[in-house]
Amino acid sequence: MSPVRVLLFCFLCTSSCASELRERALRLMARDPLIDGHNDLALQLRILHNNKLSHIRLYNLSNVATDINRLKTGRVGAQVFAAYVMCTAQEKDAVRLTLEQIDVIQRMCTSYPDLELVTSAQGLEQSTKTACLISIEGGHSIDSSLATLRMFYQLGVRSMALTHTCNTPWAESSSNIYSFYPKKNQSLTSFGEAVVREMNRLGMIVDLSHSSWDTARSVLEISTAPVIFSHSSAFAVCQHNRNVPDWLLVMLKEKRGLIMVNMHSGFISCGEKGNISVVADHFEHIRKVAGFESIGIGGDYDGASKFPDGLEDVSKYPALIQELVRRNWTETELAAILRRNFLRVFKEVEKVRDRQSSQPPSEAEIPLADAANPCRLILTRPVSGSVFRDASSSNVNVLTCSVVSSVLLPFLLLLLLLLLPTAV
Amino acid sequence: MLTDVLHNDLPWQLRSKFNNQLNNVDLNTLNSTHTNIPKIKAGRLAAQFWAAYVPCDTQNKDAVRQTLEQIDVIHRMCEKYPEDFMFATSSRDIMEAFTQNKMASLIGVEGGHSMDSSLATLRTLYQLGVRYMTLTHSCNTPWVDNWLVDTGSDPSENNGLSDFGFQVIKEMNRLGMMVDLAHVSERVMKQVLNVSEAPVIFSHSSAYGVCPHKRNVPDDILKLVKEKEGVVMVNFYNDYVTCSDKANLSQVADHFDHIKKVAGASIIGFGGDYDGVERVPEGLENVSKYPALVAELLRRNWTNEEVQMALGKNLLRVFEKVEQVRTHRKRQIRARMTPAARRCTACLC
Numbered sequence: 001m002s003p004v005r006v007l008l009f010c011f012l013c014t015s016s017c018a019s020e021l022r023e024r025a026l027r028l029m030a031r032d033p034l035i036d037g038h039n040d041l042a043l044q045l046r047i048l049h050n051n052k053l054s055h056i057r058l059y060n061l062s063n064v065a066t067d068i069n070r071l072k073t074g075r076v077g078a079q080v081f082a083a084y085v086m087c088t089a090q091e092k093d094a095v096r097l098t099l100e101q102i103d104v105i106q107r108m109c110t111s112y113p114d115l116e117l118v119t120s121a122q123g124l125e126q127s128t129k130t131a132c133l134i135s136i137e138g139g140h141s142i143d144s145s146l147a148t149l150r151m152f153y154q155l156g157v158r159s160m161a162l163t164h165t166c167n168t169p170w171a172e173s174s175s176n177i178y179s180f181y182p183k184k185n186q187s188l189t190s191f192g193e194a195v196v197r198e199m200n201r202l203g204m205i206v207d208l209s210h211s212s213w214d215t216a217r218s219v220l221e222i223s224t225a226p227v228i229f230s231h232s233s234a235f236a237v238c239q240h241n242r243n244v245p246d247w248l249l250v251m252l253k254e255k256r257g258l259i260m261v262n263m264h265s266g267f268i269s270c271g272e273k274g275n276i277s278v279v280a281d282h283f284e285h286i287r288k289v290a291g292f293e294s295i296g297i298g299g300d301y302d303g304a305s306k307f308p309d310g311l312e313d314v315s316k317y318p319a320l321i322q323e324l325v326r327r328n329w330t331e332t333e334l335a336a337i338l339r340r341n342f343l344r345v346f347k348e349v350e351k352v353r354d355r356q357s358s359q360p361p362s363e364a365e366i367p368l369a370d371a372a373n374p375c376r377l378i379l380t381r382p383v384s385g386s387v388f389r390d391a392s393s394s395n396v397n398v399l400t401c402s403v404v405s406s407v408l409l410p411f412l413l414l415l416l417l418l419l420l421p422t423a424v
Numbered sequence: 425m426l427t428d429v430l431h432n433d434l435p436w437q438l439r440s441k442f443n444n445q446l447n448n449v450d451l452n453t454l455n456s457t458h459t460n461i462p463k464i465k466a467g468r469l470a471a472q473f474w475a476a477y478v479p480c481d482t483q484n485k486d487a488v489r490q491t492l493e494q495i496d497v498i499h500r501m502c503e504k505y506p507e508d509f510m511f512a513t514s515s516r517d518i519m520e521a522f523t524q525n526k527m528a529s530l531i532g533v534e535g536g537h538s539m540d541s542s543l544a545t546l547r548t549l550y551q552l553g554v555r556y557m558t559l560t561h562s563c564n565t566p567w568v569d570n571w572l573v574d575t576g577s578d579p580s581e582n583n584g585l586s587d588f589g590f591q592v593i594k595e596m597n598r599l600g601m602m603v604d605l606a607h608v609s610e611r612v613m614k615q616v617l618n619v620s621e622a623p624v625i626f627s628h629s630s631a632y633g634v635c636p637h638k639r640n641v642p643d644d645i646l647k648l649v650k651e652k653e654g655v656v657m658v659n660f661y662n663d664y665v666t667c668s669d670k671a672n673l674s675q676v677a678d679h680f681d682h683i684k685k686v687a688g689a690s691i692i693g694f695g696g697d698y699d700g701v702e703r704v705p706e707g708l709e710n711v712s713k714y715p716a717l718v719a720e721l722l723r724r725n726w727t728n729e730e731v732q733m734a735l736g737k738n739l740l741r742v743f744e745k746v747e748q749v750r751t752h753r754k755r756q757i758r759a760r761m762t763p764a765a766r767r768c769t770a771c772l773c
Contacts (some may be wrong), residue, residue, distance in 0.1 A: 051544070095489040096540045103544035143489045147444070147496035154499075155548055361500050363445045375485045401485050 018322075025321040026075065032335040033077025034317055035124070035342045037260035037296055038135070038209070038231035040303030041066040042105050043084050051104040058112055065301040065313035068114050071130050073315035077339065078124055078131035080159065080230065081105045082303065083141070087166035087178050089403040090140035091373040095148060097403070098141040102155050105134050119156045121346040135207065135230065138164030139171055139195065143376075144366040146198050158346075159205035161230065162188075162195070162215060169370040170195060172212040174241045181370075187214035193222055194364035200225045201362070203353030205346065208232075209262075209298070213241075213248055220251045225352035226345045227255065231262040231298035234282045236289075238270040246289050253290035258345045260298030261286070265306040274308035280323045283337070292333040296342050375401035426470035426522065427714050428736035430556075430657040430693060431532065431606070431628035433475045433700030434459040435494050435501070444497045446504055458698035458710040461508050464527055466712035470736060471518045471528035473556065473627065474498045475700065476538070480563035483537035488545060491538035495531060495552050502529050513553045515743040532604065532627060535561035536568055541588065543595050555743075556602035558627060559592075559612065567592060569609040574638040584611035590619060597621045600750030602742065605629075606659070606695075610642065617648045622749040623742045624652065628659040628695035631682045634675075635667040643686050650687035653745065655738045657695030658683070662703040673707030677720045680734065689730040693739050 044064045049055055061067040071079060083101035085094050109117040109132035116129040124131050134155075139162045142148040152160070162168070165175035170192035172183040188196075196219055199206050206227040208216040219227060229252070235243040244252070244259055252259060261282050268274045268282065286295050301307070301314050310319050324334060368378065437457045442449050454460045464472070476494035478487055502511040510521040512528035521528035531554045539545045539557070549557070560570035564581045567589035572578035582589060593616055596603050603624040605613050616624055626649070632640040641649070641656055649656055658679050665671040665679065683692050698704065698711050707716055721731055 093488070093540065095486070095492065096542055096545055099488070099548045100542060100544040103547050143486065145489055145493060147493040148489055150496050150499075151492045151552055155551055360447070360504070361496075363447055365443070377479075377482050377485050377490070 021322045021325050022318065024325050025318050028325070028331060028334050029075035029318060029321060029338065032338045032340065033075050034297060035078040035080075035339050036076050036301075036314070036317075037080050037228065037258075037298030037342065038082055038137075038262070038300050038303065039066055039079050039314070040082050040084060040137075040301070042081050042101050042108070044302045045104055045108070046101065051100060053104065053107055053111060058108060058115075065307070068112060068130065070313055070315035072114075074313075074317040076130060076314055076317065078118070078127070078133065079314075080133045080135050080298075081109075082135050082137040083157065084137035084164070084303070085141060086403065087138065087140060087164055087180070090166060090168070090180055091375055092401050092403045094140050094403075095143050098136060098152070099155075102134055102152070102157065105132065106156065108132070117156065119158060121343055121350055124346065125343060133158050135159040135161070135205075137161045137207075138166070138210070139168040140164065140166060142195075144169050144191065144371045146194065146362050146364060149195065149198060149204070150202065150361060153202045153204050157204065159207045159228070159230065160199065161207040161210050162192070162219070163210050163212075165210060168192075169366060172215045173210055174212045175210070187212050188218035189370065191364060191366040191370065193218075194362055196223055198362045198364075200349075200352050201356045201359055203350050205349050210242070213245060216244075216248055217251065220248075220255050220257070223255070225349040226257040227252070228258040228260060228296070228342075228345060229298075230260050231264075231300040231303075232259060233262045233267045234259075234285045234289075237278070237282050237285050238267055240267050240270055242267050249286060249290040249294065253294045256345070256348065257294065258296045258341050259286060259290070259294055260296035260342075263297075263299045263301070263307055263311050264304035265308055266304065267300075268308055273306060276308060276310045276320055276323045279308055279311060279320060280327060283324060283329075284327065287333070292329075292336050293341055293344075295337040297337065426468050426736065427694055427718075428471040428518070428528075428739045429469060429696045429711075429714075430473045430625065430739065431475055431534075431659075431695050431700070432459055432472050432698050432711070433477060434698075435474050435497050436477050437699045438497055438501070439494065444493060446497065446500055451501070451505060451508075458704065461505065463710050463712035464508070467710075467714040469527050469711065469714070470522050471512070471530065471739075473530045473532040474501075475534045476531050476554065477534035477561065477700070478538060480535065480537060480561050483563060483565070487535075487537045488540050491533060491549070492552075495533075495549070495554065498529065498531050499553070511553065513555060515740050515747060518740065518743070530555050532556040532558065532602075534558045535563075535607070536565040536592070537561065537563065539592075541566050543591065546592065546595060546601070547599065550599045550601050554601065556604045556625060556627060557596065558604040558606050558608075559589075559616070560607045562607060568612055571607055571609055571638045573609040573611075580609070580611075584609060584615045590615075593620055597746075597749055598753045600747050602746050607639070610638075610645070613641070613645050614648065617645070617652050617654070620652070621753075622746040623654040624649075625654055625693075625739075625742060626656040626695070628657055628661075628697040628700075630659045630664045630695075631656075631679045631686075633686065634679050634682045635665060637664050637667050639664050646683055646687040646691065649691050653690070653742070655691050655693050655742050656683060657693035657739070659695045659697045660704050660708050661697050661701040662705060663701075665705060669703055671703075671705040673705055673713075673717055673720055676705055676708060676717060677724060680721055680726075681724060684726075684730070689726070689733050690738055690741075692734040693736075694734065 085097040162171040163173035166178040167181040172187035235245040478490040502509040510526040518528040567586040632642040662671040
């Protein structure tokens with residue numbers, strides 16, 4: 001056979017093989033649509049549209065990586081949407097901002113016939129639409145209050161990352177960008193343990209993405225329910241401290257938890273753009289260390305800016321599954337990582353909740369000294385009459401308790417000053 | 425005879441005395457408050473709105489979180505005493521609790537500062553079971569003025585209701601959350617009564633015509649409440665009953681008589697304000713004493729029908745109408761939807 005014919009033969013074979021692989025991937029995903037553990041569309045809705053859903057059509061959105069059409073193309077059967085608020089809101093209006101993000105996800109997921117808000121494993125399994133779940137990304141959202149955690153659960157939140165890129169008064173983050181609450185010896189305080197126990201009691205999934213490894217270890221030791229990393233990848237493949245080291249993967253496996261692989265280039269190929277093959281390397285490594293039962297997918301779309309070639313947005317997931325098919329992952333393994341592992345974890349978390357149904361809500365309180373700040377009112381009994389007095393400073397500039405006023409306003413003023421000469 | 429009462433501050437007492445540690449309290453034996461379970465039973469209470477109140481000092485600080493904590497303690501209180509309390513969020517729930525011989529327990533938020541000028545937060549409060557919001561406590565919010573403006577103590581910052589304030593009323597109507605005008609300025613009372621699509625309430629205010637205190641409701645407003653089919657739930661705090669630090673049961677009954685005379689029995693209810701105030705009338709020392717007040721009204725030739733209206737029928741009428749406005753608004757929205765959008769089945773739209 002001539003070299004040209006050999007090349008032509010190889011090309012045709014490759015194309016037809018690829019096409020067959022693609023078909024297999026799509027068939028698999030039709031049977032087991034993906035449950036994606038982490039998406040930040042809600043953040044983009046805030047940044048780009050100030051949560052005004054009436055101004056947009058969610059089928060086809062520009063400047064984001066997620067919309068209804070692309071979720072369908074990507075065979076995403078369920079999406080966990082993060083009600084994320086920035087760390088700079090800690091000690092300010094994080095709680096209110098979190099409620100607003102929960103509200104926008106609820107409104108989004110109940111305004112389109114293609115979406116359905118779910119709050120249980122059963123709801124997730126039975127949904128015939130693109131199911132939505134709500135997560136919280138950072139314990140600063142609960143402002144060290146178990147009551148607030150409970151109210152979030154009532155509003156439909158089913159998982160919470162204990163930290164974002166900042167420590168809370170009770171848990172340590174993997175990041176040191178911010179100087180909040182530097183931890184010395186305790187990555188998870190007694191109150192932090194109380195938070196984890198209350199999450200177990202409620203049936204809220206504990207998410208360790210963004211936590212420090214020490215925090216993760218402590219949580220894995222005490223949690224009675226399996227836990228997840230909703231959007232983290234393998235440290236052994238890319239040495240970023242947002243990723244999970246092998247020893248922690250082993251602990252996670254022992255506790256029947258889940259690591260949902262993050263697609264962001266920063267965590268996949270440590271900054272290089274990367275490609276589908278490198279992403280697949282993460283899956284293979286985790287499978288080797290912790291087994292396929294420990295794996296899921298948590299894209300982090302719309303929460304990060306750079307994604308590997310071929311995985312630019314939520315419509316591209318089939319290409320990833322195709323690559324895993326090419327690497328001879330079995331149908332059982334793929335069904336597991338697409339969906340069944342997450343469902344297993346979610347059901348187990350619910351069983352732990354049900355077993356604890358006679359346990360009363362926790363009344364644990366964070367020690368005052370751990371969480372004191374000017375925006376946290378300490379109420380004291382009145383000296384006379386029925387007016388209650390504030391034991392903390394009443395001279396606090398009220399503007400400093402709103403992250404918009406205290407951070408964005410000066411920033412916007414500065415931006416305006418910088419732009420003025422060019423505008424003229 | 426069973427009473428529906430629109431304002432009780434026991435949750436605040438739980439916070440200030442016990443830091444919301446319900447494990448350290450037994451509501452069957454608690455004797456340092458106006459309210460406990462035996463007193464509720466003796467008072468023949470069929471329904472109670474518990475106030476999720478946080479002080480004005482929390483405005484611009486952590487009002488939202490503290491409000492969530494108060495809502496949480498009310499939920500937990502109902503869970504801890506399931507034989508006595510039934511958590512309720514609708515007029516139908518109130519009737520259901522009655523058939524189960526339990527007291528329906530509902531939530532009212534006392535002060536717009538609790539929503540931190542955020543309609544999203546208002547919506548989440550509704551989801552957590554809040555069924556009325558008093559627009560202010562004793563402080564202005566960025567969008568509505570409180571009663572202290574009428575005394576001259578506070579400046580008017582919003583000329584009553586601001587534009588955003590009108591949006592709040594509209595959203596409350598759409599949600600089916602009752603608008604409560606206790607604590608607001610007179611201008612706000614008029615504005616809201618004129619613009620609200622649903623009837624409104626005064627959860628704990630008395631008659632200005634009997635005691636000219638700016639927390640009370642003037643006669644012209646009583647007539648407007650009647651026109652708009654709302655309800656004024658009489659507050660028992662001495663300072664609002666007699667404009668002095670002493671009062672008695674008969675003087676409270678004078679308020680009932682006055683409101684009936686000016687606007688009719690169809691707008692009256694029992695507001696109480698127990699555990700939110702320190703001076704309550706002789707003869708009405710705690711929540712067990714409601715029957716004594718009812719007996720006084722009957723003695724003053726109130727008819728059974730009028731008494732029943734004050735006890736609960738008026739409140740139920742208002743609550744049902746508020747729910748109907750919600751349903752009607754949803755139907756209007758659905759009517760404007762495309763067929764595809766109408767297939768959305770969730771009730772949060």
